Amino acid sequence: MKKQFFVVAELIAQEGKFEELKQIFEELAEETRKEKGAVEYLFIEDQSKPNTLLSIEKWENTDEEAKHWETPHLQKALTNADRIMVNNRAIIHKGFKII
Secondary structure, three states, rough: OOOOEEEEEEEEOOOOOOHHHHHHHHHHHHHHHHOOOEEEEEEEEEEOOOOOEEEEEEOOOOHHHHHHHHHHHHHHHHHHHOOOEEEOEEEEEEEEOOO
């Protein structure tokens, strides 16, 4: 049995671009939630860091998460977000639940 896989990413918008960044990832989330293997896919606004979204993802397994990187909707979102993010492609933490 394959283990569920988790991803956390920090997405920081340039000053004045936060609403645009939110829109890009709202559209991405809507499409991603339709993917086979996407258990949870959400974004939260970090209250301690201005212009920052945290992506919280839960996948059935690593194979399904890997397929996500090849989808047209993710490629489009990354292309659009890269031009307005401070931290191009984000800081990503990946792993399995241990506790």
